Amino acid sequence: MEHITFKPSGVCAMKIDFDLDDQNALHNVVFMGGCNGNLKAIGSLVEGKDAKEIANILRGNLCGMKGTSCADQFAKAIDQKLS
DSSP states (O other), X not given: OEEEEEOOXXXXXXXXXXXXXXXXXXEEEEEESSOHHHHHHHHHHHTTSBHHHHHXXXXXXXXXXXXXXXXXXXHHHHHHHHO
């Protein structure tokens, strides 16, 4: 299992931590800062799921006028790791 820490930009969350196993499944997703309940829910919903599939679902979701969101930033973190 590999641990990844990502510093998002343009959103309220200050850090995203997650683990990827050998099959690129997501585990232990934790957002620091941001909308606590919503981000905890994302972590629970993606537990054990394929990282690429999750990135495809979350990529492009926007928060207000920010041009990104915590979910979109999580997709970017996954994309960065998998590329």
